[in-house]
Amino acid sequence: MNAKDFLRLGVPLGEARRRATDFISRFILGGGDKSRLHEEVKAIVADPSAFVDDPLRGEFAKALISARRPSSGLRPPSPAPASEGTRAEPVKYRQWGEGLEHDAVMQMEKACLLPVSVAGALMPDAHVGYGLPIGGVLATESAVIPYAVAVDIACRMKMTVLDIPVRDLERKQERLTRAIEAETRFGVGANFKHRREHEVMDADWSVSGVTKRNKDRAWSQLGTSGSGNHFVEFGLFTAHSKINDLEAGTYVALLSHSGSRGTGAAVCDHYSKLAFGRCRTSLPSELLRLAWLPLDSQEGQEYWNAMELMGRYAAANHACIHRH
Template sequence: MQTQELTRLGVPQGAALKSGMEFIANFISQGGESARLEEELGAIISKPESFLGDPLREAFARDLYAPAYKQRDQIAPWHQWGVGLDASAVQQLANACALPVAVAGALMPDAHSGYGLPIGGVLATEDCVIPYAVGVDIACRMRLTVYDRKASTIAGQKDRLANIIESETRFGMGCEFKQRRQHDVMDEDWSVSPITRRHKDKAWAQLGTSGSGNHFVEFGSFSVSADDAVALKESGFDIKPGEYIALLSHSGSRGAGAQVCQHYSRIAMDRRYDLPNEMKHLSWLTFEEEAGQEYWAAMNLMGRYAEANHALIHKHIAKKVGAHVMLDIENHHNFAWKETHVVNGESREVIVHRKGATPAGAGVLGVIPGSMATPGFVVRGKGNPESLHSASHGAGRVMSRSQALQSFAWGNVKRQLAAAGVELLSAGLDEVPGVYKDIHSVMAAQTDLVEVLGKFEPRIVKMCPAGEKAED
């Protein structure tokens, strides 16, 4: 096995790569079977903390934790789901768990590198919040509405449904509705921070819009099996087995949320000036600081604003569809919650940051999408304490936007979409199915985090046209 194969399995560059090769040599020299080598490596990479104290595996396990910066004797415990994750994402989570304010962490199977905390990273901290561990698109969320109409009718209504999406959504960096939409969220106190006060008018103009990046609105087929119907009824939804028309949306708090993130991240970075460059986006604000209190209030307001955006999209589209809503499910990521978790045998209140990760407490419903040509799933959380009650928020990217533009051509993509029965209204090449991981592999890696209660298959998809800057 060569170093590039270790990198493929998720081993970061540096000491871990060297000790990984040493472990392989020792494993073989001590009679280990070559056929079991990748399984052995995967086990250590997934849970390195389980091998501390193991004479053969400890050196490799410890180097997997190696942070770029250390202000504590032992870094906070963290767990990983899936193998072959982006090595830089693994290193980013290890760095985050080396922060003096870190309590525990988790890495989801859709993880890829981000700024500071990786996408798919979960971090619990004590008495502080990290603006960039929440992210730029604060409270980005999923919402699924299922109608009492058979999915078989989609084919005959494609033009009508496409027109409904086009008329009731807006995509693009500065997109707005000429006639502003109304929601109680605009009656709230937007003076909780100078940033929200300054951007209230712009936020109102963008109310009910979707923006750019990986955001979408799509009609599709939602299928419910007999077992799914029983599980959904346990969660309060009485739906008979079958296939129904459904609407799925994904977007966040638009420009106002981005401004909140940028402003308070700059303050945090100024105050944590001793962090190395590769960790500056992990700068935190304590709740004793006025800036920390302001950010927390602004973040929660942005959460309610993002929720209002989806509520309006679904309200206006449901009215045009003219169907009864049988099921409404939503969940958000890119947020921080005050929660109580057991850490090192002690129950304590912590701030759980989920950057591109879905809340998955016991019995909590959520939506995990795939891509424009692959299914998404309604899930119910199992409340796994090691994941800090979290799951993936999607399939996860396997390449950058610039790589995607160099790797794909519309001719091949359109043939793939046609084979999947998907009509694409607009999107950029940087969001085509090939830029994402296999959603089925991602779901298989987190069966201990969530159970599937239904499947959504995209049929009519609207995303931001090519050429726009991504807001996700």
């Protein structure tokens, strides 16, 4: 179930929706029939007092009752209008998968409250990220959110299927290990003493002050992998049917995972701070990481051009690793 379903069933934003998400996760993990979810939620919304003592549904029911109860004899406050920084209701987003992390769903809900948000999507592997959940997609109108694009701009994976015998994966492990060590470097700040060559370094790196200042750094890190969950490894790839010109079968393949390295992080850091400054007075603190830059502003255009350059640079990193 997603925001659209909750709205249609009458589940309000805030604690009630958080408890609804928690109930759904526990219901599914407990072996509940997914096809009955709408009926279950609808019944609780219709008469929450009937479920307050239910061990599975009670917290959701109590949150609904609390949301409907006026405070100190006054009417509940109206939702904040867009002029106060957020929408009254989140824009529609689509969710694939059930039983997703509660906090990841809440991050998506909050992101869809931004006045620049148009639509969103949540993938089955979604989990908590920095502002926007990992595995979350947010479409915005005439705006870009640097922190949602992420620190490691254009982080990606690449696989090359190799024309070498499968038996070589075990027989020539030392040789394959040396090949990885020769073609990439691991660790924070890792670089090459002798610069690698790639046409991306002939691009216009003056599209922003950040990329211009970091060009030498980027060149020294071209082809490196960095740290964290980045890796390069040989393994087996099985094609169960023909893929273009590749016949079905099992092959040795090279797989890599990395992004735009230190320069990409510098781009994110610089333009995120500019976005934070623009939105600091209009966004609540929990949404500040989703601060945006208008695309018709100088900063927005600079970031967009730098982001695209970092995309080409990340692709070049993988190309260098897979070259030999």
